[in-house]
Amino acid sequence: MDSAPLWWLTKDGDRDCLELYERHYSAYRYADGRQRKLFVGPGEKVVLRTERGDACFVWRNFIDDSGQTGINCAVFRNESAHQSSGLIRQADAIADCLWPNCRHYTYVNAKAVRSSNPGFCFIAAGWRRCGMTKSGLLVLERATTGMH
Numbered sequence: 001m002d003s004a005p006l007w008w009l010t011k012d013g014d015r016d017c018l019e020l021y022e023r024h025y026s027a028y029r030y031a032d033g034r035q036r037k038l039f040v041g042p043g044e045k046v047v048l049r050t051e052r053g054d055a056c057f058v059w060r061n062f063i064d065d066s067g068q069t070g071i072n073c074a075v076f077r078n079e080s081a082h083q084s085s086g087l088i089r090q091a092d093a094i095a096d097c098l099w100p101n102c103r104h105y106t107y108v109n110a111k112a113v114r115s116s117n118p119g120f121c122f123i124a125a126g127w128r129r130c131g132m133t134k135s136g137l138l139v140l141e142r143a144t145t146g147m148h
Contacts, residue, residue, distance in 0.1 A: 005090065006050055006051075006055075006082055006086070006087060006090055007048040007049070007050065007057065007087070007090055007091060007094060008048065008049050008050065008051055009046070009047070009048060010047050010048065010049045011047055012038045012039065012040040012045060012047055013037050013038045013039070014047060014049055014053075014056075015053075016049060016052075016053025016054075016056070017039070017047060017049050017053065017056040017058075017075075018036070018037075018039050019053075020053075020054075020055070020056040020075075020077040020079065021039040021056065021075055021077065022039075023077065023079075024075060024077045025109060025112040025113065026075070026109065026112070039075070040058050040060060040074060040075070041060065041062070041074065042062060043060050043061055043062025043063075044060070044061040044062070045058060045059065045060045045061070045074075046058070046059040046094070046095070046098060048091055048094065050080050050082065050087075052080065054078075054079045054080040055077065055078040055079060055080040055082060055087055056075060056076070056077050057073065057075065057076050057087065057088075057091040058073070058074040058075040058076070059071050059072070059073060059074070059091070059094075059095050059098070059099075060072045060073075060074040061099065066133050066134075068105050068139065069103060069105075070102050070103030070104055070105050070141070071095050071099050071102045071103070071104050071105070072104075072105055072106065073088075073091070073104060073105070073106035074106075076088065076091075076106070078121075084121035084124075084125075085121050085122075085124035085125040086125075088121060088122055088125035088127075089125045089126070092104060092125065092126075092142060101144045102144060103141055103142070103143055103144055104127070104141060104142040105130075105139060105140065105141040105142075106119075106122065106127075106139075106140050106141075107133065107137040107138065107139060107140075108122075108137065108138040108140060109136075109137055109138075110136075110137075110138050111136075118138055119138055119140045122140045122142075123140070125142075126142055127140045127141060127142045128140065128141060128142075128143075
């Protein structure tokens with residue numbers, strides 16, 4: 001794990017994080033063109049940002065219609081010089097403190113990312129591929145720490 005903490009706790013609606021979210025491939029756009037003020041969605045949430053606001057990570061604890069269980073990485077965008085896998089490992093450690101022994105999971109749209117190895121930064125952080133959703137999204141998970 002990186003020695004210095006890189007994440008700062010912030011809130012849904014943080015302007016820097018909102019701008020990062022708007023540049024993320026999964027950003028939801030309102031059909032009527034209105035501007036959003038919040039970007040995470042309902043449920044228990046933790047929004048993390050780097051000091052400069054050039055990376056954002058969102059944990060979300062909610063009832064997922066897909067049937068996935070655990071704590072969801074709802075948003076991760078890194079435009080910083082920090083290695084993505086290191087940021088993910090630190091975000092995992094924060095989630096482990098808040099939600100002990102909970103599975104972490106996320107979705108990756110392999111068709112929407114510019115990578116020949118979608119989700120590689122999560123894999124490098126100790127996550128694994130564990131399936132696909134009905135809509136074709138790749139599901140990645142980091143099992144609970146007690147299962148390692």
